[in-house]
Amino acid sequence: MRLVVVSAGLSVPSSTRLLADRLAAAVGRQAEVELEVVELRDLAVEIAHNFTNGFPGRKLAAALAAVTGADGLIAVTPVFTASYSGLFKSFFDVLDMDALAGKPVLIAATGGTARHSLVLEHALRPMFAYLRAVVVPTGVYAASEDWGAEGLEGRVERAAGELAALMRGLSAAAPVRDDLDVVPFAERLAALRSAG
Template identity: 60%
Template sequence: MSTRTLAVVSAGLSTPSSTRLLADRLTTATVEALPERGVAVTVEVVELRQHARDLADNLTTGFANQALRGAVDTVVGADGLIAVTPIFSASYSGLFKTFVDVLEKDALTGKPVLLGATAGTARHSLALEHAMRPLFAHLRAMVVPTAVFAAPEDWAGGDTATPGLTGRVRRAAGELADLVAGRPPAAPADPFADPATSFEDLLRGS
């Protein structure tokens, strides 16, 4: 059985959050689906709220610190990605978009991606199609057909999902598992691909 790595990006702002809850449901379903396709999986989770200050510093300085670089490398080096954001004003959150903005333009090319979103009302459900899907199409990611939206009424009691949400989660997870299982493992990230100090500076002793 071959092994793949799954990165999970959650842009929830609170602890606990419905965004992380949905991300966990999608992750569990994908982890259960992959062995059926002959693939073992390891999971790495990136909580963007922990990197909010790092992301702001990156925007103003142009450099990622060690913690943010680790998060970026996790996403770039993964064989598949689950990306979940809360929806504000009919679009993805600013925190989610900021993380996407610090990725290299070709970082997600061809990467299988499952999109998820949460909001306080089901009226925001189309944000997955008119905001998130075009964003990842621009990044040339391979987005699965089923995107999963969860409104408060989709959680029947506490963190228990309704049958409708459970069905959407399983369908989307199966689509992601098909894509991940059908691709060769991703090459590990090259730690020397973007050195903080140029080789010219090193030669000059800078």
């Protein structure tokens, strides 16, 4: 299975890339994947040119093809002005509208304070829902104080497990129980009417 990681970190080293790498490693422990990382920092000029001339450069075209052909996607952005970065949004704006339809996506973000953690729910999840991706239930946010603290690794492992399950085509739901009796609705309704 092909797993593509899109990282919108701007600095080197980058906490955004660090979180992306941890998520990818966690997915790799739960499923056999072929990994490709797309660093948006390296594509910034080509993304801007794509907006003005309508054509992706060579590196951007390869990145867009990788995302389109992936079996699963990890998308990680730093928080800028209480939302995803402009570079992150611009990349997904130049992606073909149908490229993520039905594709499993794990969303994640990094920021300086835990107060921005809702960026996952008010910015990233709606954007990927609009693109018709299947976003895993657990998003991962890492504030500065989360690095090395208890809790981050558990969220990383849970989200990675959900993505790996979707990539394998399995339901992330609980196993099917075979000890339940299924009663047709009409039969149940008739029984309720006769009892009343």
